[in-house]
Amino acid sequence: xxxxxxxxxxxxxxxxxxxxxxxxxxxxxxxxxxxxxxxxxxxxxxxxxxxxxxxxxxxxxxxxxxxxxxxxxxxxxxxxxxxxxxxxxxx
Ligand SMILES: [Zn+2]
Ligand SMILES: [Zn+2]
Numbered sequence: 001x002x003x004x005x006x007x008x009x010x011x012x013x014x015x016x017x018x019x020x021x022x023x024x025x026x027x028x029x030x031x032x033x034x035x036x037x038x039x040x041x042x043x044x045x046x047x048x049x050x051x052x053x054x055x056x057x058x059x060x061x062x063x064x065x066x067x068x069x070x071x072x073x074x075x076x077x078x079x080x081x082x083x084x085x086x087x088x089x090x091x
Contacts, residue, residue, distance in 0.1 A: 001043075001044040001046065001053045002014060002041045003043075003053065004038065004040055005042060006033065006036050006038040006041075007035045007036040009035050010044055010053050011033065011041075013034075014031035014032055014033060014041060015031070015032060015034045015037075016031055017029070017030060017031075017032050042055055045059075047059075047060050047064055048060060049064040050063065050064055
C-alpha cells in the first residue's frame with residue numbers, strides 16, 4: 001500500500017505517466033499518485049493490531065500506539081514506582 005502525502009490518500013499501485021521537461025529536453029516514464037498525479041507518495045504499512053494503513057515508523061499505527069500507551073499507563077498505576085521499574089526493566 002502506498003500513501004500520497006500530497007492529496008493524503010492511500011492507493012495500491014502508482015500509475016505511470018510520460019514525463020517530459022522541455023527546458024532540458026529530458027523525458028522519462030514516472031510513477032505518480034493515481035489521484036493527483038504527483039510523485040509525493042511513500043510506502044504505507046498495515047497495522048498489526050487494527051489493520052489500518054499508516055505511514056509512521058514501527059509495527060503499529062499511531063492510534064494503536066496511543067491506545068497501548070494508555071493501557072500500559074492504566075495498568076502501571078496500580079503498582080508502586082519500584083515495582084514499575086522492575087517490570088519495565090525486564091521487558
Ligand atoms: Zn495524490
Ligand atoms: Zn492500529
